[in-house]
Amino acid sequence: xxxxxxxxxxxxxxxxxxxxxxxxxxxxxxxxxxxxxxxxxxxxxxxxxxxxxxxxx
Amino acid sequence: xxxxxxxxxxxxxxxxxxxxxxxxxxxxxxxxxxxxxxxxxxxxxxxxxxxxxxxxxxxxxxxxxxxxxxxxxxxxxxxxxxxxxxxxxxxxxxxxxxxxxxxxxxxxxxxxxxxxxxxxxxxxxxxxxxxxxxxxxxxxxxxxxxxxxxxxxxxxxxxxxxxxxxxxxxxxxxxxxxxxxxxxxxxxxxxxxxxxxxxxxxxxxxxxxxxxxxxxxxxxxxxxxxxxxxxxxxxxxxxxxxxx
Numbered sequence: 001x002x003x004x005x006x007x008x009x010x011x012x013x014x015x016x017x018x019x020x021x022x023x024x025x026x027x028x029x030x031x032x033x034x035x036x037x038x039x040x041x042x043x044x045x046x047x048x049x050x051x052x053x054x055x056x057x
Numbered sequence: 058x059x060x061x062x063x064x065x066x067x068x069x070x071x072x073x074x075x076x077x078x079x080x081x082x083x084x085x086x087x088x089x090x091x092x093x094x095x096x097x098x099x100x101x102x103x104x105x106x107x108x109x110x111x112x113x114x115x116x117x118x119x120x121x122x123x124x125x126x127x128x129x130x131x132x133x134x135x136x137x138x139x140x141x142x143x144x145x146x147x148x149x150x151x152x153x154x155x156x157x158x159x160x161x162x163x164x165x166x167x168x169x170x171x172x173x174x175x176x177x178x179x180x181x182x183x184x185x186x187x188x189x190x191x192x193x194x195x196x197x198x199x200x201x202x203x204x205x206x207x208x209x210x211x212x213x214x215x216x217x218x219x220x221x222x223x224x225x226x227x228x229x230x231x232x233x234x235x236x237x238x239x240x241x242x243x244x245x246x247x248x249x250x251x252x253x254x255x256x257x258x259x260x261x262x263x264x265x266x267x268x269x270x271x272x273x274x275x276x277x278x279x280x281x282x283x284x285x286x287x288x289x290x291x292x293x294x295x296x297x298x299x300x301x
Contacts, residue, residue, distance in 0.1 A: 005107040029277040036284035
């Protein structure tokens with residue numbers, strides 16, 4: 001396959017595992033960012049702000 | 058910008074918001090070039106054949122598994138000695154990324170070992186010490202989750218991290234100190250690399266791409282951790298205000 005010789009499944013497997021790990025890391029960072037920002041927006045909507053931002057909390 | 062300026066989380070978040078898109082773009086570009094050179098341009102090895110292409114991802118992930126731990130060790134010093142507010146944020150953000158790169162190193166090594174050595178795994182000093190590193194990452198992540206107060210957790214993790222640093226030279230020199238199935242170092246050697254430039258340059262460019270990806274992920278995870286602590290602080294203050 002693609003000139004990868006007799007061990008192509010090991011080569012493809014290694015690249016697939018690495019790609020999956022990198023995609024999982026990116027997804028983890030982006031989803032966590034989304035969650036934290038949503039919580040902060042919800043708190044802001046309820047009037048809960050840091051004292052340095054002029055809020056009550 | 059002096060390091061102490063980054064002690065202000067708001068300033069740090071502003072810096073990350075501006076720098077991260079550029080860093081992520083550069084990381085993707087360099088990694089794509091490195092992978093293209095590794096897969097399409099670099100020649101097959103005269104003994105391993107095309108299986109050598111696994112090395113282009115195995116070696117960078119191995120380097121990063123150790124680099125990440127050393128970054129955590131410096132962060133541990135930042136927590137215990139300099140008490141920099143972002144030091145334990147850095148350590149906490151790095152641990153899952155380090156665990157992921159160590160897993161990648163073990164998995165790709167195993168996928169290379171089966172066709173080349175005839176076995177998925179061998180309890181030799183190099184493989185075992187890297188497995189220990191992976192377990193240490195999992196232990197540090199577990200310790201973070203065990204202690205609720207981030208400051209207390211940060212100090213406990215920092216001490217354990219510094220104890221675990223002893224494993225890094227063991228990993229590096231295991232192939233020299235003991236008779237191992239794993240081959241000795243071929244790039245980072247006192248007498249220079251033993252790899253032909255036609256393979257060395259794709260490997261180094263891929264490693265640079267992996268390193269940029271690592272730092273982009275680390276900065277992103279640090280930003281998330283700062284936001285998480287902000288949420289925690291606001292919830293505590295809200296609860297305190299409600300109790301008054």
